[in-house]
Amino acid sequence: MNDLLSRALNSEPIERPPVWFMRQAGRYLPEYHVTRAEAGSFLGLCRAPKLAAEVTLQPLRRFPLDASIVFNDILVPPAAMGMDLDFVAGKGPVFADPIRDVAQLKGLKKPVIAEDMPHVLETIKLLVAEIDVPLFGFAGAPYTLAAYMIEGSGSRHFEHVKAFSMHHPKEFHMLLDTLADICAEYLQAQVDAGCSAVQLFDTWAGDLSTDAFEKWALPYAKKALAGVSGVPRLYFTRNAAPYLHLIKGIEADAYAMDWHVDIARARKQLGDVPIMGNMDPLTLNGPPEVIKAEVHRIIRAAGPTGHVFNLGHGVLPITPIEGVHAMVDAVREWRW
Amino acid sequence: MNDLLSRALNSEPIERPPVWFMRQAGRYLPEYHVTRAEAGSFLGLCRAPKLAAEVTLQPLRRFPLDASIVFNDILVPPAAMGMDLDFVAGKGPVFADPIRDVAQLKGLKKPVIAEDMPHVLETIKLLVAEIDVPLFGFAGAPYTLAAYMIEGSGSRHFEHVKAFSMHHPKEFHMLLDTLADICAEYLQAQVDAGCSAVQLFDTWAGDLSTDAFEKWALPYAKKALAGVSGVPRLYFTRNAAPYLHLIKGIEADAYAMDWHVDIARARKQLGDVPIMGNMDPLTLNGPPEVIKAEVHRIIRAAGPTGHVFNLGHGVLPITPIEGVHAMVDAVREWRW
Numbered sequence: 001m002n003d004l005l006s007r008a009l010n011s012e013p014i015e016r017p018p019v020w021f022m023r024q025a026g027r028y029l030p031e032y033h034v035t036r037a038e039a040g041s042f043l044g045l046c047r048a049p050k051l052a053a054e055v056t057l058q059p060l061r062r063f064p065l066d067a068s069i070v071f072n073d074i075l076v077p078p079a080a081m082g083m084d085l086d087f088v089a090g091k092g093p094v095f096a097d098p099i100r101d102v103a104q105l106k107g108l109k110k111p112v113i114a115e116d117m118p119h120v121l122e123t124i125k126l127l128v129a130e131i132d133v134p135l136f137g138f139a140g141a142p143y144t145l146a147a148y149m150i151e152g153s154g155s156r157h158f159e160h161v162k163a164f165s166m167h168h169p170k171e172f173h174m175l176l177d178t179l180a181d182i183c184a185e186y187l188q189a190q191v192d193a194g195c196s197a198v199q200l201f202d203t204w205a206g207d208l209s210t211d212a213f214e215k216w217a218l219p220y221a222k223k224a225l226a227g228v229s230g231v232p233r234l235y236f237t238r239n240a241a242p243y244l245h246l247i248k249g250i251e252a253d254a255y256a257m258d259w260h261v262d263i264a265r266a267r268k269q270l271g272d273v274p275i276m277g278n279m280d281p282l283t284l285n286g287p288p289e290v291i292k293a294e295v296h297r298i299i300r301a302a303g304p305t306g307h308v309f310n311l312g313h314g315v316l317p318i319t320p321i322e323g324v325h326a327m328v329d330a331v332r333e334w335r336w
Numbered sequence: 337m338n339d340l341l342s343r344a345l346n347s348e349p350i351e352r353p354p355v356w357f358m359r360q361a362g363r364y365l366p367e368y369h370v371t372r373a374e375a376g377s378f379l380g381l382c383r384a385p386k387l388a389a390e391v392t393l394q395p396l397r398r399f400p401l402d403a404s405i406v407f408n409d410i411l412v413p414p415a416a417m418g419m420d421l422d423f424v425a426g427k428g429p430v431f432a433d434p435i436r437d438v439a440q441l442k443g444l445k446k447p448v449i450a451e452d453m454p455h456v457l458e459t460i461k462l463l464v465a466e467i468d469v470p471l472f473g474f475a476g477a478p479y480t481l482a483a484y485m486i487e488g489s490g491s492r493h494f495e496h497v498k499a500f501s502m503h504h505p506k507e508f509h510m511l512l513d514t515l516a517d518i519c520a521e522y523l524q525a526q527v528d529a530g531c532s533a534v535q536l537f538d539t540w541a542g543d544l545s546t547d548a549f550e551k552w553a554l555p556y557a558k559k560a561l562a563g564v565s566g567v568p569r570l571y572f573t574r575n576a577a578p579y580l581h582l583i584k585g586i587e588a589d590a591y592a593m594d595w596h597v598d599i600a601r602a603r604k605q606l607g608d609v610p611i612m613g614n615m616d617p618l619t620l621n622g623p624p625e626v627i628k629a630e631v632h633r634i635i636r637a638a639g640p641t642g643h644v645f646n647l648g649h650g651v652l653p654i655t656p657i658e659g660v661h662a663m664v665d666a667v668r669e670w671r672w
Contacts, residue, residue: 157618157652159652162619163618208616209648239575241577241596242597260542261546278545280498282495285502318493
């Protein structure tokens with residue numbers, strides 16, 4: 001087993017940072033589209049362990065990566081809570097009946113993971129039998145899941161979830177608390193099935209004021225991670241800079257940084273906790289020499305221990321594969 | 337003349353912060369839609385001084401605000417440079433022929449403000465004859481204008497401008513330098529026409545890595561503001577937190593903060609420079625008591641001098657007018 005990720009997350013000496021990247025199994029790869037077509041639908045792909053394992057393996061066949069992440073979607077748990085979820089071409093995830101009033105909360109059920117989401121665990125078991133790099137499990141963080149459940153889809157301004165939080169703060173706290181319990185149980189089940197690390201994605205928390213982040217995102221991300229043991233637990237939000245003075249309160253084992261953040265300053269502010277990131281995914285659309293220089297700038301700024309190289313957000317469908325090669329090569333040729 | 341804004345921007349004693357808000361003349365007001373319909377098109381409205389002055393005055397009639405901002409659009413200068421601009425319903429600004437290769441840069445002309453953009457200056461002259469609060473002029477900052485000119489419209493990922501900057505760095509620097517000259521001249525003309533303050537909007541610079549911000553946004557925003565004298569010059573980006581350690585280098589007289597930023601921490605980091613902001617525009621969709629508490633929290637955090645109350649971004653079309661009343665009332669009842 002490749003132990004570079006484990007050494008980096010333990011702040012042990014590393015000759016170079018490990019490299020993997022968010023959404024590394026995905027639409028920028030032509031072979032992904034083939035398997036996706038075979039599955040018939042995006043949710044069908046998430047729920048078919050053999051096909052989900054296949055797309056998880058695809059980037060590992062192309063690039064010599066140091067970690068992998070199980071193919072899945074953060075909205076699988078809300079769907080298992082009884083919300084009718086579909087993925088609409090060009091629009092992404094859509095809940096048919098978003099939560100817009102308090103009465104709807106009663107209709108949500110607490111999912112039983114082995115019964116309502118067995119496919120994720122099966123996909124993980126298939127993968128750990130086959131790969132020799134660590135496998136990440138993941139979940140959406142409570143605030144981010146609640147934002148999707150209330151907006152009904154991705155949103156530019158998050159007007160519905162923000163209005164809900166202001167008009168029904170007590171019920172919103174209760175929903176987040178329930179989601180934190182579900183996240184913890186779901187992540188622990190992924191660990192028990194064989195994952196070597198887990199990541200909590202709090203993508204939309206990065207849209208909150210610092211005050212709102214402290215109220216709605218932080219305590220529930222903390223609670224979700226507190227319920228998971230046995231592996232390193234990472235936390236990601238899409239815009240960490242406003243909250244750098246707060247996020248250590250989440251008590252994650254490492255923090256993934258978006259590309260806006262100066263990684264050297266983030267390390268100083270966070271103290272001796274390992275960090276992951278943080279190249280702008282669009283850098284991969286530049287010429288190879290620009291990609292290489294940027295990779296090396298980030299590694300140098302992050303410093304010699306406790307750094308996992310990654311993008312600052314998921315790789316985009318418009319990413320050229322040569323760009324990914326240039327990035328992975330540049331990380332692998334680095335020596336401390 | 338109401339001198340509260342001027343005192344706040346000079347860090348003189350104030351009994352309460354002055355209040356105005358970005359896009360205060362706009363789509364959340366029913367009377368705006370009437371005047372907009374009369375103008376026939378959005379650009380037609382910008383270019384008709386009497387109608388532009390009318391919509392500038394509309395929020396002043398409804399709310400006792402301490403400042404106003406001339407109704408105009410940041411893309412008027414690129415249009416005056418020869419780029420074919422239209423505003424498409426549901427999509428916003430669209431350039432028919434976005435800049436995608438270096439050869440297109442030669443087609444851009446240097447606008448003569450009095451000839452190519454006379455309407456803005458006329459609108460300002462009409463307004464200063466009529467109002468007793470300070471009038472802001474404004475311009476888009478060089479990086480933000482370049483982003484629009486290259487993307488061709490608003491963008492989620494800014495793939496075209498980022499690719500252009502990586503593949504043609506020399507030409508991109510030249511474009512930004514030209515835009516900085518145009519911004520400076522354009523802002524100074526607005527001052528000469530009667531504006532009491534100017535604001536440079538660098539909305540999209542907030543999407544850059546700290547390193548890219550330092551390369552592509554900061555020096556050109558600085559150059560644009562350096563060419564303006566006689567009034568306070570403010571700088572805004574949509575996401576300031578990653579760059580707080582850098583933006584004083586822009587040498588603005590005050591900085592407008594988006595809602596993600598903790599305003600007390602920003603003040604500490606920026607030192608004794610006045611600050612503007614920074615309530616989440618969506619707070620206005622909450623109940624009046626939540627709005628009041630949030631207004632007072634921000635005023636308390638910003639401190640007793642050098643603070644102009646504003647939203648952290650433009651007011652949204654979905655904003656209820658009662659919410660705006662609650663915000664303005666809450667600012668006006670505050671006493672230091």
